[in-house]
Amino acid sequence: MPPGPRMPRGLQTAIWSRQAQWLLQESRARFGRMFTIKMAYEGDWAVLSDPELVKQVFTGDPCVFHAGEGNQILRPFLGDNSVLVLDEKKHIAQRKLLLPPFHGERMQAYGEKMSEIAGREIESWPTGTPYKLRPRMQAITLEIIIETVFGVHAGERMDALRSALRDFLDLTTNPRLLLPALTIGPDRMTRTRAFRRRVEPVDKLISEEIADRRAAEDLAEREDVLSMLLLARHEDGSPMSDAEVRDELLTLLVAGHETTATALSWAMERLTRHPEKLERLRAEVEAGEEAYLTATIQETLRLRPVIVVVLRRLTEPVELGGYELPAGVSVAPCIHLIHRDPQIYPEPERFLPERFLDDPPGTYTWIPFGGGVRRCLGAAFAQFEMAVVLRELVRRRQVQPADPAPERPFRRAITETPRHDATVVLS
Numbered sequence: 001m002p003p004g005p006r007m008p009r010g011l012q013t014a015i016w017s018r019q020a021q022w023l024l025q026e027s028r029a030r031f032g033r034m035f036t037i038k039m040a041y042e043g044d045w046a047v048l049s050d051p052e053l054v055k056q057v058f059t060g061d062p063c064v065f066h067a068g069e070g071n072q073i074l075r076p077f078l079g080d081n082s083v084l085v086l087d088e089k090k091h092i093a094q095r096k097l098l099l100p101p102f103h104g105e106r107m108q109a110y111g112e113k114m115s116e117i118a119g120r121e122i123e124s125w126p127t128g129t130p131y132k133l134r135p136r137m138q139a140i141t142l143e144i145i146i147e148t149v150f151g152v153h154a155g156e157r158m159d160a161l162r163s164a165l166r167d168f169l170d171l172t173t174n175p176r177l178l179l180p181a182l183t184i185g186p187d188r189m190t191r192t193r194a195f196r197r198r199v200e201p202v203d204k205l206i207s208e209e210i211a212d213r214r215a216a217e218d219l220a221e222r223e224d225v226l227s228m229l230l231l232a233r234h235e236d237g238s239p240m241s242d243a244e245v246r247d248e249l250l251t252l253l254v255a256g257h258e259t260t261a262t263a264l265s266w267a268m269e270r271l272t273r274h275p276e277k278l279e280r281l282r283a284e285v286e287a288g289e290e291a292y293l294t295a296t297i298q299e300t301l302r303l304r305p306v307i308v309v310v311l312r313r314l315t316e317p318v319e320l321g322g323y324e325l326p327a328g329v330s331v332a333p334c335i336h337l338i339h340r341d342p343q344i345y346p347e348p349e350r351f352l353p354e355r356f357l358d359d360p361p362g363t364y365t366w367i368p369f370g371g372g373v374r375r376c377l378g379a380a381f382a383q384f385e386m387a388v389v390l391r392e393l394v395r396r397r398q399v400q401p402a403d404p405a406p407e408r409p410f411r412r413a414i415t416e417t418p419r420h421d422a423t424v425v426l427s
């Protein structure tokens with residue numbers, strides 16, 4: 001294995017769960033473009049910060065580079081059928097079923113609903129007082145998923161579902177649970193009472209919704225993801241089972257909600273520290289232009305990627321970067337370090353949407369959504385949603401930071417969020 005910090009495994013795990021970026025940057029400075037960090041439960045990770053090595057991993061044989069195995073920590077929450085926790089044939093089979101509703105052009109169908117939800121939410125925000133945007137961005141992304149993915153609209157079941165999903169999500173994003181989950185592993189997690197209390201109500205509501213929807217007369221005309229999954233067929237012609245549908249719905253919820261809300265919070269945290277860029281964005285949005293908005297989203301995801309590494313566990317020995325890595329360890333393309341490489345991005349610490357105006361992001365140098373056969377299924381959905389919400393916000397409100405100092409990243413389970421939840425003052 002490449003060299004790496006000599007601290008005991010437990011200490012490295014503890015630092016990882018609180019100060020991942022620090023650990024990555026220090027190790028990169030000391031050991032170079034490939035180094036090893038050691039995690040409790042998860043084993044050894046060879047962290048990669050060279051686009052050429054990242055390319056080899058993303059284009060490598062999915063039977064050798066197992067991403068599902070690297071995501072086992074999510075299995076208790078998402079279930080055994082989740083596209084995130086599967087590998088090889090089973091992974092491809094689920095991914096094929098999920099892809100059609102997430103095709104780029106399909107997003108248009110969701111645009112109007114998204115604008116309406118964002119506009120309504122933004123209109124309810126108070127002006128003239130410090131206000132945390134992150135919880136509100138979560139409210140928007142949750143509402144958007146309930147409407148567009150679950151296809152559940154205003155009414156009693158929506159209220160019950162919203163509150164059960166909120167509880168469930170708090171469990172998956174609670175920073176205090178990361179260390180125990182990394183230490184005891186996923187299976188023992190599911191037996192804890194706190195866990196079952198939050199998962200059972202969600203399962204009940206989802207199974208009611210699936211039963212009603214299977215029987216719905218307008219199933220074929222509906223545009224939500226759940227309805228499309230119920231109509232989707234495996235290669236042998238069989239429909240998805242209730243358990244499969246349940247697991248994928250929760251996967252889309254967990255993968256798509258917190259991530260997009262965090263990215264939106266960072267976009268506003270960064271923009272409010274650069275009022276001239278916020279003004280430019282507003283002017284271009286008013287003029288009906290898209291380019292600066294797109295570049296702002298790309299730059300936000302570069303400078304503040306929501307997830308700092310992706311993992312692939314090796315099923316057999318692999319030669320990479322001059323090392324013969326053994327089976328059983330993981331390779332970790334490092335989003336955080338690639339995005340801060342001054343050779344790829346001059347002045348990497350600066351927030352400069354302009355850098356993407358002429359040069360579109362590179363496949364292996366801009367990787368906020370990972371890559372290869374595991375690239376984020378919701379990448380188009382997330383960027384489309386971010387554009388809708390930012391457009392609605394800059395059109396409707398002036399936004400200033402509550403405190404001019406930048407907010408530092410804070411680790412919440414899997415994502416890195418603004419430490420003060422992107423606190424702003426609206427007018």
Ligand code: HEM
Binds near residue numbers: 311368382
């Ligand atoms: C800004 C928001 C988002 C970010 C930063 C993000 C990031 C990621 C990353 C890094 C991965 C792992 C890729 C890899 O291992 O190579 C991933 C996978 C995934 N994401 Fe996203 N995501 C976002 C939004 C969404 C949304 C909105 C959805 C769906 C509604 C979604 C669904 C998924 C799914 C299903 C996978 C698993 C794909 C597979 O294993 O084949 N994500 N995402």
